[in-house]
Amino acid sequence: MTPTYDDLPALMTRMTGDEKHDASATSTLDVIWVLYHHVLRTDPARPEDPDRDRFLVSKGHGPMAYYAVLAAHGFIGIDLLDTFGEFDSPLGYHPDRTLVPGVEISSGSLGHGLPIATGTATALKLQRRAARVVVLVGDAELDEGSNIEAIQYAGRAGLGNLTVVVIDNESAGLGWPGGIHSRFDIEGWTSTDVDGRDHDALRAAFESGTPDTPHVVVAHV
């Protein structure tokens, strides 16, 4: 049975206990849904397939939307959602890749996912695999300088198989004068600013970019 977007709130409720979810809890929901439903080439039956697309959730915080989409697409059992955060549950407040099928990195400490992704994207190129790497970061997470090291390297190495999606809910304490995309543009990335709730626009943004440069999608929510 094919999951629909409308199934997600009920799945999240199994974790939060709340009937309604505020904007911060669902800030990543549309992006992750569009990726799994329309963009990524992944197979829950083969989560270790070396040719799979990689989706790295770098920020790790508030993973309910992530777990809900994974459950909707068959990576984890729906009943597991009821155990969210419990001592022996595989579903923690920050994901652990060794416990959850389909989770590519263990995250929670900010600023690790994008630097790791540059290595994975490079490995896939060296192995001549067509798979792409998509990394989700938060606008506040970009405060971490480790991201900047990765943005600089990826641009100069021309990692065309790397896409970053920044969930921009304007939570960065000191803001980003001149826009987030400008930090990427100057390092040779292509960029798209998009409404982070608009599924068609998100899908188009993930399908844009060029083969020789990394691409950033700034999703405003």
Add this chain to the structure above:
Amino acid sequence: MIDQRERFYRVAPELLEQDGRLALVLAEIGVGYLEPHIGERIRARVVNVGIREQLLVSFASGLALAGMRPIVHTFAPFLIERPFEQVKLDFGHQGVGGILVSSGGSYSMAAGGETHFGHRDVALLDTLDEWAVHVPGHADEAEHALREAVRGDDRVYIRLDGKSNRHRYADGPGFTVLRSGNLGTVITVGPTADAVLAAAEGRDVTVLYAERIRPFDAHTLRETLTTPDVVIVEPYLSGTSIPYVTDALSDVRHRVIGLGVGHHELRKYGTPKEHENAHGLDVRGISSSFDAFFGDASDLRY
């Protein structure tokens, strides 16, 4: 005779030629030395990320997550201390392996001062899970450690020092018995061995040589133990391995001291030899520590 670091720069490219799974990740340090050894077949797998040590370690983790075996190299403080959280999370917590190869030892760049001293590395790695730690005392040992490491999938740290012993002493992964005696045991780690052997001359003690210090070879320490008085001499932070000695002998009343690089900042430059003297790691310093420790033990109560 080429030193440990130069041997690494020659052997690593050779290993990359033989195994397409390997990659060498650098942060400018070593790039110039390696260049003559990098053929076209491996050039794409030698990645210089620039002076970006957080990226250096995370990038290597990303390679490992895609099934490659990264060899990561720079000076010890920039490999272990600056990106410590990357070492902790991007290797340990991700559950992937890799090979970290440092150079410069504790004070090979003596005139460089505190910013370039690397004596805290092993103690820091001891707070993490399952890192094998090699402290080669000879270029042949460094080469052997690297050749073994590339065949596995585990987490390995190889600590290259500017100082080497006259001979290769290691004859296996565990501790090697260099001498046997009855009045105690000295464990000498890596490049400290020549000075330790000279200081042990004429003393009735067992000398064990450690090229691989983690995992700690408790078995050989116990098997060869006579009088349970143990000195461990390490070319990095003094006392780093004392807990391991104590654990190994937890059911034996024993004495133990650790010689190594002092905890206090000296704020001195000069030469590696001058630092060795200052930390009591020269023959005279080690010998006087032996005198004090092994001296007249008859008044000690076991």
